[in-house]
Amino acid sequence: MSRPSHADCFDDAATYHHVNADVLRAIAWEESNNRPDARRTNTNGSVDYGLMQINSVHLEALARFGIGTDDLMVPCKSVYIAAWHLQRQMAKYGNTWAAIGAYHSATPALRDAYATRIAAKLNAIRDARENRR
Template sequence: MLFAAALACAAPFARADCFEEAAGYQHVNPWVLRAIAWQESRGRADAIHRNNNGTVDYGKMQINSIHLRRLFGYGISKEALMQPCVSVYVAAWRLREMTNKYGNTWAAVGAYHSETPGERDKYAHAIHSILLRLGVMVNRASDPAGMRGAAMRMHRALHQVA
């Protein structure tokens, strides 16, 4: 059903900003999705990045090619990932997967990018910094990826604007 919604967004008259809809569908924070889009591609729908490990990231949300096999099963191709709304819906799905796995925490946000702890925490910190610059969050700790209080801060961040 998620992917039917994503594919519906591929229609010519689809709304250009799908963050609210995708976030609502997956019960994730739209501001976190926006911050991910900025971190990943500066919001560029045509972004393609070839990684050193041989994988490729596609579209506005830089969906990695390791997910293509699963996405193909839902009718989503790498070409479809270049459509902004499809990319945002798939990113919301991926963020929901990580939230289901790690809870409503910065670890889940960081795991959108990598589940390797060092990379995960660095990414979570980058997203936190973007949210601070956007004025969506206030700085309550010097180490947003740290263990102490991270779950509570994430809970507040995810629910104060949703």
């Protein structure tokens, strides 16, 4: 798996928000297949934007920081926003798989399934890194 050109944003955002950079990388892989221009309309009418597929339900909270939908399509901003969102879930659930799953959904079944997918991607990222050594 090659690292996207915005790879350093993962490390910087993770450090700033005190989350794991590889978890952010796994989320980007799961959410958009590392595509910064990804956009998806969900069945409930909400929209996921950008590399990290930030959901429109967060727009009101993000607006307080001057962040709008155009910002969500900027890869590095998307990663920082995702790190902020993940950190909020960690504040609620602790440093757990539930927090990682809650990045996607608070519904337990969806949350747990998402966490399982992220765990698999995280293992693949770590395996790829080990194979490069």
